[in-house]
Amino acid sequence: MAKSSQSKKVVSILREFPRQKLTAREIAFKLYEKYREDYQKKRNNPRFSDDEEFIKQLVAEIGSQKTQILGADKHVCWQDKPRPRVYWYDPDFDVGAKVKVSEGNGADERGFQFTDDNPYTEQRLYPVLVDYLNSELGLYCQRIDEKRSRNSRGAGGNQWLHPDIVAMQPVDKEWDEIVRSCVKQGAGQSVRLWSFEVKKELSGSNARKSFFQAVSNSSWANEGYLVATSISGQGVEQELRMLSALHGIGIILLNPENPSESDMILPARPRDEIDWQSVNRILIENEDFKEYIDLVSTYLQTGRIRPKDWNRI
Numbered sequence: 001m002a003k004s005s006q007s008k009k010v011v012s013i014l015r016e017f018p019r020q021k022l023t024a025r026e027i028a029f030k031l032y033e034k035y036r037e038d039y040q041k042k043r044n045n046p047r048f049s050d051d052e053e054f055i056k057q058l059v060a061e062i063g064s065q066k067t068q069i070l071g072a073d074k075h076v077c078w079q080d081k082p083r084p085r086v087y088w089y090d091p092d093f094d095v096g097a098k099v100k101v102s103e104g105n106g107a108d109e110r111g112f113q114f115t116d117d118n119p120y121t122e123q124r125l126y127p128v129l130v131d132y133l134n135s136e137l138g139l140y141c142q143r144i145d146e147k148r149s150r151n152s153r154g155a156g157g158n159q160w161l162h163p164d165i166v167a168m169q170p171v172d173k174e175w176d177e178i179v180r181s182c183v184k185q186g187a188g189q190s191v192r193l194w195s196f197e198v199k200k201e202l203s204g205s206n207a208r209k210s211f212f213q214a215v216s217n218s219s220w221a222n223e224g225y226l227v228a229t230s231i232s233g234q235g236v237e238q239e240l241r242m243l244s245a246l247h248g249i250g251i252i253l254l255n256p257e258n259p260s261e262s263d264m265i266l267p268a269r270p271r272d273e274i275d276w277q278s279v280n281r282i283l284i285e286n287e288d289f290k291e292y293i294d295l296v297s298t299y300l301q302t303g304r305i306r307p308k309d310w311n312r313i
Contacts, residue, residue, distance in 0.1 A: 024085065047270070120229065142312065163224075197225070203233045222270055
């Protein structure tokens with residue numbers, strides 16, 4: 001950033017509203033309003049079709065910078081539960097109590113807690129994730145069922161090949177037709193493709209395996225994510241942050257009770273190009289994925305989206 005880091009900018013916002021609890025979204029709006037000049041170059045990136053898309057990116061970044069924000073000022077507090085997470089500035093806050101405030105039900109346990117009354121399975125999480133991605137991020141999604149694959153390479157030949165959910169982001173949806181034509185003629189990017197691997201929970205026993213499954217089946221996309229409803233276990237979130245920094249896969253903490261309160265705790269590192277060779281490999285094997293790419297192709301050719309074709313589970 002131009003004069004100070006984003007974490008310090010967040011602290012400056014919190015200082016202006018002492019003891020007032022603010023969500024990441026509320027902070028993002030205030031950041032953009034106060035530091036609009038600093039953010040202008042980043043906002044002009046064509047991947048952001050409007051201010052709302054840019055605000056969503058700021059929200060994701062704030063969530064991923066929690067440690068830096070807390071470390072920037074000893075008077076900054078945060079609370080993870082009940083959702084959504086909130087931050088505030090308390091000039092009377094005792095830094096020695098910060099651990100008690102931030103830990104809630106456990107410093108290494110985050111997200112929706114499962115009980116016998118909340119028997120969510122991965123399959124039941126798919127429509128919840130689609131709801132969140134469509135309503136909050138403006139993505140057009142499709143479920144990929146591995147049972148619809150040919151398995152032409154024999155047992156194990158398609159292991160870690162299929163993501164659970166794929167999505168299209170039509171970045172040119174609100175563009176003037178002249179701009180669309182310029183981008184098309186110049187081989188520019190008018191859509192971005194996303195990939196999601198869904199797990200019920202991430203813990204010490206499955207976090208690395210789940211993460212590298214997401215790396216494998218999302219390597220073709222512009223953005224790839226590992227999605228779970230909770231992260232538990234000593235050091236698991238820290239390891240996921242390390243792996244994300246190395247491999248670019250993002251992490252979404254999904255709230256199945258209230259999808260709008262889900263949290264992109266680590267944004268993916270975007271890839272400029274789609275790996276079409278990998279796309280072709282999955283397309284040959286799986287009928288759902290073939291339909292998905294056909295819908296993307298239709299949009300690229302016509303600029304039209306039929307809602308009934310998307311977000312089906």
